[in-house]
Amino acid sequence: MNVKSSTEAAELIPRQSDPENEESPPSIFDRFLTPAELFYVRNHFETPRIDGREWRLTVEGGARRVEFDMTALRSMERATLTATLECAGNSRALLEEKAKGVQWALGAVGTAEWTGVWLADVLERAEPAGGVKEVILEGADRGAIDEEPKTPGEIAFARSIPLEKARDVLLAWAMNGEDLPERHGYPLRAIVPGWYGMASVKWLRRMALVEQPFQGYFQTFEYSRWVEMAGYRSLAPLHAGEVKAEIAAPAAGEAIGAGTTYRVRGAAWAGESAIQTVEVSANGGGAWDQAQLLDRPARYCWTRWQYDWRTPSGRGRATLMARARDASGRVQPLERNKLERSYAVSHVLPVDVMIT
Secondary structure, eight states: OBOOOOOTTOOOEEEETTTTEEEOOGGGGGSSSOOGGGSOEEOSSOOOOOOTTTOOEEEESSSSOEEEOHHHHHTSOOEEEEEEEEOTTTTGGGSSSOOSSOOOOSOSEEEEEEEEEEHHHHHHHHOOOTTOOEEEEEEEEEEOOOSSSOOSSOEEEEEEEEGGGGGGOEEEEEETTEEOOGGGTTTOEEEOTTBOGGGSOSSEEEEEEESSOOOOHHHHTSSEEEEEETTEEEEEEOOBOOOEEEEEESOTTOEEOTTOEEEEEEEEEOTTSOEEEEEEESSTTSOOEEOEEOSOOOTTSOEEEEEEEEOOSSOEEEEEEEEEEETTSOBOOSSOOGGGTTOOOOSOOOEEEEEO
């Protein structure tokens, strides 16, 4: 059996240098948890340098303004959450039409075990009023946007979540049992499970409870999609992820021997839901076979899968496809939804290989 592995000499793949944006290598799909050193890096501005001894987290907008240092947070009841994070632009480079944004291939995704304190427990100290609808999460990273629509000077990276989502959110100081690395949000980041990665704000420094929808730059101009409303199309913020399966091996264009058995491998995830099944087609979607799931499906987490493919006896091109179904009945679409702008690339992505 031909089984490919890329664990040797694996390292992050640079996609942009200023600011730093790096993609995980295919080897991340060889294990359930992604090591911090191989976890994709998504930055919008320069990485802030933070002295953990001087760092504080403030919560405003409630009956009380409260402030926490790390000692105070660590004295609260701690929790651990395993969650997959996917950049909203993951797989953008594979679109037929070039789209604006960092040109991610398949590796702007990863799964880690996060440890910290529940956001709901922190907000409780601020005593939110009855009219509060959202929580704005602000990071210490900031800068100016020089392309249209330009910002009026520097802005902080900030996103909001509905108050009802707060009970699912973890404020994490550890990743896979170790303190958060600087590039992943040290000393504290939000983990918003099931939502695209831009919601999991890094270098968290301030939160605000608000009664009106937040209209920040990264909530409206960026990380938004078109939606239908009363016969009109309007922009709405991205939030929960879609159901999606990716083929990690073989790679596009890979040469595979005729009349052999090749183990097709990948992972699938489904936002706030859990994966139910993954199917593989070896003839461009003409027929589908069920793949073997390698992990117990769990909400918020990817499930790795494999499929032993008996390759054709003759030479030529073959097209592999994988599609996932989640526990709520959603099926990964075969075609791209153009209302997603340059985000949420969740349709089936064919992989062409050469049979030799």
